[in-house]
Structures are given as structure tokens and as C-alpha cells.
Amino acid sequence: MAVEQMTGRIARDLEYLKRFTSTPGKGCTRLPFTKEAREAVDFLKKLMEEAGLEVKEDTAGNVFGILYGEDPSLPCVMMGSHYDSVYNGGDYDGIAGIICAIEAARQLQEQGIKPHCSFVVAGFCDEEGMRFGNGYFGSGAMLGHRDLDYCKQFKDKDDISIYDAMKSYGLIPERIEEAKWKEGSIGKFVELHIEQGPVLDAEEIEIGLVDHIVGIQRYMITVEGRSDHAGTTPMDMRKDAVEAATKVISKIPDWAREKADGTVATVGLIHTIPGGVNIVAEKVEFTVDIRSKNNDNINDIANRIRHALERETEEIGGSFNMETKLVITPVELDHEILEIMEEKCKELHYTYKYLPSGAGHDSLEIGQVLPTAMIFVPSKDGRSHCMEEFTKYSDLAKATQVMVGLLTEITRE
Ligand SMILES: [Zn+2]
Numbered sequence: 001m002a003v004e005q006m007t008g009r010i011a012r013d014l015e016y017l018k019r020f021t022s023t024p025g026k027g028c029t030r031l032p033f034t035k036e037a038r039e040a041v042d043f044l045k046k047l048m049e050e051a052g053l054e055v056k057e058d059t060a061g062n063v064f065g066i067l068y069g070e071d072p073s074l075p076c077v078m079m080g081s082h083y084d085s086v087y088n089g090g091d092y093d094g095i096a097g098i099i100c101a102i103e104a105a106r107q108l109q110e111q112g113i114k115p116h117c118s119f120v121v122a123g124f125c126d127e128e129g130m131r132f133g134n135g136y137f138g139s140g141a142m143l144g145h146r147d148l149d150y151c152k153q154f155k156d157k158d159d160i161s162i163y164d165a166m167k168s169y170g171l172i173p174e175r176i177e178e179a180k181w182k183e184g185s186i187g188k189f190v191e192l193h194i195e196q197g198p199v200l201d202a203e204e205i206e207i208g209l210v211d212h213i214v215g216i217q218r219y220m221i222t223v224e225g226r227s228d229h230a231g232t233t234p235m236d237m238r239k240d241a242v243e244a245a246t247k248v249i250s251k252i253p254d255w256a257r258e259k260a261d262g263t264v265a266t267v268g269l270i271h272t273i274p275g276g277v278n279i280v281a282e283k284v285e286f287t288v289d290i291r292s293k294n295n296d297n298i299n300d301i302a303n304r305i306r307h308a309l310e311r312e313t314e315e316i317g318g319s320f321n322m323e324t325k326l327v328i329t330p331v332e333l334d335h336e337i338l339e340i341m342e343e344k345c346k347e348l349h350y351t352y353k354y355l356p357s358g359a360g361h362d363s364l365e366i367g368q369v370l371p372t373a374m375i376f377v378p379s380k381d382g383r384s385h386c387m388e389e390f391t392k393y394s395d396l397a398k399a400t401q402v403m404v405g406l407l408t409e410i411t412r413e
Helices: 003-017 035-050 095-110 137-142 148-153 162-169 173-179 199-203 241-249 252-259 295-316 335-348 362-366 393-410
Strands: 054-057 063-067 076-082 119-124 186-194 207-213 215-224 264-266 270-273 283-292 319-328 352-357 372-377
Touching: 003 035, 003 095, 003 393, 035 054, 035 063, 035 095, 035 119, 063 095, 076 095, 076 362, 076 393, 095 119, 095 186, 095 393, 119 137, 137 173, 137 362, 148 162, 148 173, 162 173, 186 362, 186 393, 199 207, 199 352, 207 335, 207 362, 207 393, 215 241, 215 295, 241 270, 241 283, 241 295, 252 264, 252 283, 252 295, 283 295, 295 319, 335 352, 335 372, 335 393, 352 372, 362 372, 372 393
Parallel strands: 076 119, 076 186, 186 372, 207 352
Antiparallel strands: 054 063, 063 119, 207 372, 215 283, 215 319, 264 283, 270 283
């Protein structure tokens, strides 16, 4: 297969998709259940049809293109990603994985490879959670993890619920559960995605084989003391919330570093209340985001934070609250699929590296229940979720070649 031809078609399709944004000239903004989402889905449907796939749009806003195998009753192999974006995001995150999956379907046919089981290209709705604050909506619905209550529960900044947004998009939210695929109908899932981090680009490696998607725990922590005059209150008569909070915060990076396995912990927001230069703070609010491929490490850091908060707030005679915002357990991706991909990298003489994904993906949702693997393509300078996001079309084509090699093998079963 000519990689130049693949590069050309991937470039053509991704360039065309750039127009479906609500912020032209300011990056890609393609939120779920909007005009831009509709335009992108219609274009994907056209590409799928032209590639000889049978197109299906489901009740959750996902779009599928099916290349029937010799025995369509077998569990299918699915490859895809998401078509939504963040605000002012890039032109590759998510959508590149769908375009490369369509190219893979073209390749299978042009190379005369008749899959034994069906091959399905998937374009998922609302992975980012940018509009309603949740995420993995479409892939979750495919697995039967979304229902009517869920659709009514989450609202966007204009107070429009998923339920209302779906209706104005032309979907019937009452039928959301019909988006679930029959138990056993999907055999394996593979996702091609840009790395969104700097490792591959910095080390000049062509292919990333993702062996884990990290788990995440997120907390909102409030430390309460007492506000007093900054000049008249002696140091040993204060209940300084900043003193207690910062003693805890300052230890968190080292606790993550100690794990020495890529575990990261971030305090991204700190807020003092009332927040005056001459006032001892009564309250400090801060967030903690802990990620690791090892769930025990995440739990351990969360426990250490809790104990340190107990100790330090007792010291000042204050109190604290540690509110859980998000808990996602890490997913180990499928070793068998990864080994075949590694084999294909060697055959094609592409450099590769095993690495974890520090960001969540549809594969995080799907990998909880199905054999799943991901392949990463280098992101220039690791930039993503911004206008500067850039991945070379030729690199996408190389990863697609690896995927085609993989698909040739795993659709034979
Ligand atoms: Zn993505």
C-alpha cells in the first residue's frame, strides 16, 4: 500500500473537516448536538458511504460504518474515536482517529482483504464532556451505560440539558437505551489518537503503543480557619487556613514523585477567602488531581492528603472537607492486540514505544468491558486542546498502516 496515497486522503478529509467549527479562525469548537456536529457527522456519513460501508446513526448521536465480514454473526472488530472537540481546540484530537479508521476500511477493500468478522468504523458523540461536564457519552451509550435520567441530569452553561439538546438535534432521548449494542456483538475495540503529550515528538518516535490509560481521582478540598487582622493577631493566636493548607499542598508533588512510576498529582486551583493582603484567611479552597496507572498509588496519595489535613487543621484548631469530584480506575489495555501492533511496527520498520495515556479517551470507557488497544501518533511539541495542536498527516498514515496490518489479523478470527 502506498503510504503517500493514504497521507493524501487523510489530509484531504481532515482539511475539509476543519470548516465545521463555531469559532472559525480560532480553533475547532464542535460541541455535541450542535449545527457543527451535524455537519461533521453528515460529512463522515458521506465518506463512509463512498468507502463502501453501510452507515448507521444511533439514538445517542454516534455514527457507524460497517464493512460486513464473511460471517457477520461473529463479534465485530471496531475502530474509531470521537468527533466532538473542546472550546477552541485542535483539528486532530478525536476526529483523526475516525478519518484513519475510514482509510483503514478503504485499504482493506483495495487490498482485497475480506474480513471474516465485520469491521466497524465508529464516530462517537461527546467524549470531551466540554458542554455538559460529563464525557464519554456516546461510547457509554453504546455499552448501555446511559439512560434517560442521565440525559436529564446534566446541563450546559445555558441550562440546556442533554435531553433538550438531543431533542433539538433531532434525536429522541426516550430511545437512548436503544443505542446499546447487543452483549457479545463487539469483539475488540481499537483507537488511533494523537498523543496530546510531548514524549513521541521529543524522542522522534513514530508510533506509541498505549499499554495503560491512567486512573484519575479529583478532589475539591476546603480548609477552614478564622479570619483575623494581619497586624494585630499574634502568630500563636491565629487559625490561619493558608498555613494549614499550604503545609499539605507543599508535600503533594513529592508524594507523587516518590512513586517513581509516572504517577502525577496536581494542585491546579487555590483560592483564599476572603483574600485580602491584610487579612488572615478564614478559608482555603484547592483542587487535587491525581493520576496513575496504579490505583493503589492514587489511593495512597489521597489517604496521605486526608491524614495531613487532619493533622494540620488540628494544629490550627480548624477543620476541613475533602469532596470527591471524580473517580476513574486505570485501564490496562489488551496485551495480545498490543503485541500484534508491535509486530506490525517491526515489519514496517517504524520506531515505536510503549507508553501510558495520561488523558482519558473513549478507550477508557470501552476498555473497562472489552479487549481494547490504542495507538498514539506524535503531537508537535505535545500541544493539544488548543489551536496550535498539530500532527503530520504522514504520521497518521503510518499509524493507519500499522492498524491495517493489525485488522488484517484480528478480523480473520
Ligand atoms: Zn480525544
